[in-house]
Amino acid sequence: MSWLSAPIDAVAWLFQGGAVYVFALMAVACAVAVVVSQNVVRMAFWLILSLAATAGLFFSLNADFVGAAQLLIYVGGTLVLLIFGVMLTASGPFLQIKSRPGEMVLGGVVGLVLLGLILSSAISVDWANRGPRSAAETVGVGFNTPSSGNTTRELGLKFLGANPKDLGSSRSTLSPGFLLPFEIVSVHLLVVLIGAAYLARTKRRRDTANSEASNLSAS
Amino acid sequence: MPRVGIGSPLSEVENAGMSSVLAAASIAELLAQYIDSTWAYALAALIHAALVLGFFGVAPLVYIWLERKVAGRIQDRLGPTRVGGKFGWLQTLADGIKLIQKEDLCPEAADRMLFRVSPYLVFVSSFAAFLVLPWADGWIAQDLDIGIFFILAIMSLEVMGVILAGYSSGSKWSLFGGMREAAQVVSYEIPMAICALVPVTALGTLSMAEISRMQGGTFLNWMVLHDPFCFIAFFVYFTVATASVKRAPFDLAEAESELVAGFHTEYSGIRWSYFFMAEYASMFAVSGIATALFLGGWHSGIGLEKAVLEPLRARGGAGFLMSNIIAASIFITKGCLLVFVQMWVRWTLPRLRIDQVMTTCLKYLLPISCFLFLGITVWPLLIHQFTGRTTLLDSVNVLGSELGVPMANQAFRPELVPAANGESAEAAEKGAEAKAEIQPDAEQAGQNRDAVQEGQVQS
Amino acid sequence: MLAPAADLNMYLFVAAVLFVCGVVCMATKRNAIGILMGVELVLNGANLNFVAFARHTPLGMDGQVFSLFVIVLAAAEAAIALAIALNFYNNHLTIDVDRADELKG
Incomplete structure (x- = not known):
């Protein structure tokens, strides 16, 4: 059975916490x-994989709802929109607008310095000893416990302006929640969508602009 | 990962109290008696993956055969008759062998890497949808608390593969197919999600297993008969789902009379068949969602549970297995019936034009689904005016369970209140009479929650 | 054979790489849509930080709520940026941002 042991060990490792890595x-x-590739559609492809893997990390952080929202809105919506944009703006097949090698080198160096800065500052903090770790586990109810990834109800309650801790108490006022920002964001989204539709609408203004310009230059 | 899964230790499973992994635990337990426990869990995981993958692979074989037979019947001919006996049972297998033998072409003008990868993208996202389909009580690969949301999210990834396939082929037909697909699927996702929210709002949970469990008893408990909004939402959902898996009359992405074969014009051999397997598998996936959300999931709807399955379950071991196999076959039968309807529609209705497809979605289906969503939120208030009870307030009671308010949901959960499942029509009438006597007071209604539940059978 | 439990630093590392990749992408790409993808990467790195802190520190749900806002606003931002890119393309027949120099004095 020794030839079996490597793949089965691998599966066992995946199921016992290796999937995160x-x-x-x-x-x-x-x-x-994404940074290295020059073809914009390939960039989009790598971006899809990167965002999907981040959704997987969200799932591993017990944030199922955020992970699914990431998949639905980001990967399924925003990136489709981006690829749609690529298709609409491609003046030839497999459009490539290359950056100069010097720019890439400079960008890479600046990026590495930035990465070093961020990492050194993030790792120098002792996050573990900055308070109790159990906050995520102590809130809320559900069919699955919050520690197994069910944060849907807590999220919903937060949006409604309620705190799960307040529900049992006799407090007459609920803690301020995220209802107002939520509404503002939804109105914001609507306005943006209408604005985008307005800006992107088909119009023949190139002809008129050109004729105006030629009129001006003629006069 | 810390979550409860197929491979997690048994004690953790029991602590979390998840019925979803019972089946997984039992196979792992069985194996653990013979081999090292780490290996047992890994093997059990592989067995479960193989089961789902097996269904994923076999279902398209059957469906493609069925599609040709249905098409034959509707067009007054016989369909396949030669391979594998009188009815041509093995026709798809023969086709599959032929497809594997074919050369795997890649056009000169194509973006080779994307061209090769995109069939897998379609395949994987379609397969991942099977993760949260509830086959039977406790038979679900991962009982996510956000099951329906997850399934909608993961199925929305399928469009990426199609767009990339269309773009990377380097062919104008493929590009047109891909762009149509992008426009169509992104638009149809919205009414699909809103329609799926209608029963979710009524039941107050996003978990697929929980939704199915709440629809136990007679078929009057199915969400499709729960209220007029769910009834309409079922038909709207089914229309939209047909469009979102790009079946006729919405198959603009591959319209063979206009675009040769649309986004898969340039594909051949096994990569082409991946697209087809994914298409038929997602037909079953959307039908499975419709079954779980509206048609009672794994419940037979004729009281089979109370008469046969629950005694069988109670015996444990093989009885549990048998009852779950029966329940799973009920679920699969319902799903296959809906798939059959999709085929029927395909060979009956002519294809729409792309502008008609977009008009149907944005001008009709989207406002209708928004109206249904609004309606389902108002419905409990409305019927409270007339009947004095709010069937819809389940979701609020779920939230209020910390307050000590009895959960109306609990009556639906067989492990908590076993008697509430599978009420007969007489019991429902009795419940309604009992309900008429008590005050429409929320607290009292909570105390008499069994009566409320029985009364619900009527609605 | 148990994998070591993923700690906060691992997530911070991934988020930092995503963030830096996004910044470099914004700085070096000349395609307007490529720049947009860089923005998405940056937002995603920030999101990962929010959710990781929500899990590993006493912040509770607030981090997840924030990340939901970020996701929704990123969708809106992508829509509006794409509209700008399309308009730019309509006027210049390219989306090379180096060509957007008409406001130069």
């Missing part, structure tokens, strides 16, 4: 590939 590696590698 696979997702992390995938997110990082695909993000680098």
Whole structure:
């Protein structure tokens, strides 16, 4: 059975916490590939994989709702929109607008310095000893416990302006929640969509602009 | 990962109290008696993955055969008759062998890497949808608390593969197919999600297993008969789902009379068949969602549970397995019936034009689904005016369970209140009479929650 | 054979790489849509930080709520940026941002 042991050990490792590292590696590698590749559709492809792997990391952080929202809105919506934009703006097949090598080198160096700065500052903090770690586990109810990834109800309650801790108490006022920002964001989204539709609408203004310009130059 | 999954230790499973992994635990337990426990969990995980993958692979084989037979019947001919006996059972297998033998072409003008990868993208996202389909009580690969949301999210990834396939082929037909697909699927996702929210709002949970469990009893408990909004939402959902898996009359992405074969014009051999497997598998996936959300999931709807399955379940072991196999076959049968309807529609209705497809979605289906969503939120208030009870307030009671308010949901959960499942029509009438006597007071209604539940059978 | 539990620093590292990749992408790409993708990467790195802190520190749900806002606003931002890119393309027949120099004095 020794020939079986490597793949089965691998599966066991994946199910017992290794999947996080696979997702992390995938997110990082695909993000680098986004920077390196020159074809914009390939960039979009790597971006899809990177965002999907990040959704996997969200799932591993017990944030199922955020992970699914990431998949639905980001990967399924925003990126489709981006690729749609690529198709609408491509003046030839497999459009490539190359950056100069010097720019890439400079960008890479600046990026590495920035990465070093961020990492050194993030790792120098002792996050573990900055308070109780159990806050995520102590809130809320559900069919699955919050510690197994069910944060839907807490999220919904937060949006409604309620705190799960307040529900049992006799407090007459609920803690301020996220209802107002939520409404503002939804109105914001609507306005933006209408604005985008207005800006992107088909119009023949090139002809008129040209004729005006030629009129001006003629006079 | 810390979550409860197929491979997590048994004690953790029991602590979390998830019924979803019972089946997984039992196979892992069985194996653990013979081999090292780490290996047992890994093997059990592989067995479960193989089961789902097996269904994923076999279902398209059957569906493609069925599609040709249905098409034959509707067009007054026989369909396949030669391979594998009188009815041509093995026709798809023969086709599959032929497809594997074919050369795997890649056009000169194509973006080779994307061209090769995009079939897998379609395949994987379609397969991942099977993760949260509830086959039977406790038989679900991952009982996510956000099941329906997850399934909608993961199925929305399928469009990426199609767009990339269309773009990377380097062919104008493929590009047109891909762009149509992008426009169509992104638009149809919105009414699909809103329609799926209608029963979710009524039941107050996003978990697929929980939704199915709440629809136990007679078929009057199915969400499709729960209220007029859910009834309409079922038909709107089914229309939109047909469009979102790009089946006729919405198959603009591959319209063979206009675009040769649309986004998969340039594909051949096994990569082409991946697209087809994914298409048929997602037909079953959307039908499975419709079954779980509206048609009672794994419940037979004729009281089979109370008469046969629950005694069987109670015996444990093989009885549990048998009852779940029966329940899963009920679920699969319902899903296959809906798939059959999709085929029927395909060979009956002519294809729409792209502008008609977009008009149907944005001008009709989207406002209708928004109206249904509004309606389902108002419905409990409305019927409270007339009947004095609010069937819809389940979701509020779920939230209020910390307050000590009895959960109306609990009556639906067989492990908590076993008697509430599978009420007969007489019991429903009795419940309604009992309900008429008590005050329409929320607290009292909560105390008499069994009566409320029985009364719900009527609605 | 248990994998070591992923700690906060691992997530911070991934988020930092995503962020830096996004910044470099914004700085070096000349395609307007490529720049947009860089913005998405940056937002995603920030999101990962929010959710990781929500899990590993006493911040509770607030981090997840924030990340939901970020996701929704990123969708809106992508829509409006794409509209700008399309308009630019309509006027200049390219989306090379180096060509957007008409406001130069």
